[in-house]
Amino acid sequence: MSPTQTAHLMDGTGTARRLVEESAGRAAELVRRTGSAPCLATVLVGEDPASVTYVRMKQARCAKAGIESRRVQLPAGTTTAELVAALRDLSQDASVHGILLQHPVGPHIDERAAFEAIAPEKDVDGVTMTSFGAMAFGLPGFVSCTPGGIMRLLDEYDVDVAGRHAVVVGRSAILGKPAGMLLLARDATVTYCHSRTADLSAYVREADIVVAAVGRPRLIRGEDIKPGAVVIDAGYNAGNVGDVDFDTAAERARLITPVPGGVGPMTIAVLLAQTVTAAYHQLGADLDRAIV
Template structure:
């Protein structure tokens, strides 16, 4: 039996995201020169949640660097579902907009699913609509949820083939846990979903060849629960710049691990930009 490395290799999401963004910028430039119109991402922000404001600003800055136009729509926190749906419908019908990002969460009084479904599937570059979810599930052309899509790109970059591997996903959100499990299943992994009500969670986690932590609890998964040689993808981000995995102890048992920050986060934005240019190319073909 091969012994596990003493220290895992870091999966450098920052460097890979930079490569993807550079290629995306070149495609955006070529499209702009061909059509006279830059790819355009509309960002919609409801309320003034500080974290959401920061995330949207970061995405808009990355758009500018990649040659992607950014149209920002700020809406009051007390907006109704009907008003938000109308805004998103208008953007979906606007030929100058190629991609739409609704920053979430949007407030408990809003029907978030209804809002997502107001985004035209061909402009759903964040992969949040039911049409995108179905495409991920059936392996059809469409837009992946950005964080799961970024995770799959990281696995590919580090030559991690999911075929035949036991993949455990801790978390079941509609934009992260569920879709990343579908993408792994589509790549022939055997996937187990875990959540807050999973019995004997540690025992299930110990079976993982590929572990995706997306539960939203700081340092929830400890090193003693990691299978030796496992690939650990920490998709959590919590106050204090810590993920859902206790990094130091997990790194002693894993073969590959994503740091927080600098792992999954940069990949999410890179995939968003890439899919925006994908959408623009299709819509202007």
């Protein structure tokens, strides 16, 4: 690639649409076989406007894909014990196949305890420690949706990560950490950078694949992108700005995700796909194909 050529965009919107269509087809097939549609329970604590919007959007996407959803709205003052009890009930409810606990749940709640109350077979958002272990060990299980979406995007663009150096910037439990584990399971050499990393630029400059997942606008500068690298921007900041300085990075990257329209749409698409898969498992229907 010549220095003046700009990167190819990785089209998350189109890739997500195809994945949703595939999930809709599988959901319809499940209804034909069993009479039951997949059902996702969404659990929301309090009424944070952004969270309310996210949950509503997820339910709308479910509906379009032929996935039922059940909205569980709990008051802001819900205790950890009450939330755990609600999640345990859903875990035992045979009419619910997947459970999504909308993050964040508020500082007074032990979020980890809540996540762990989700049965692993219904953990379609990939937030339990069991799911994380499965990702890390390359075992069957549900993946965190955004990292799972990143892997699907890499596959869509035939990016072979084996033996390449992937630098993951960020180490959150639902994004950076699992993204690194999924890349490692695919034989990438993986470096985790974060807020305490000294000289972040030095690591980014060595990366064949950059995954930015830290939530700081334009933290990753184009001048640090290795020419020909693949740049995945999983950050989202106010004003449709990612963690990568897109314009300068696009001048050097071989492939890059835009914000919006890159990683973002993949998250819900993976959530829907995994919900359908969970329903197949729980309804005892043959699973035609792998998840994501």
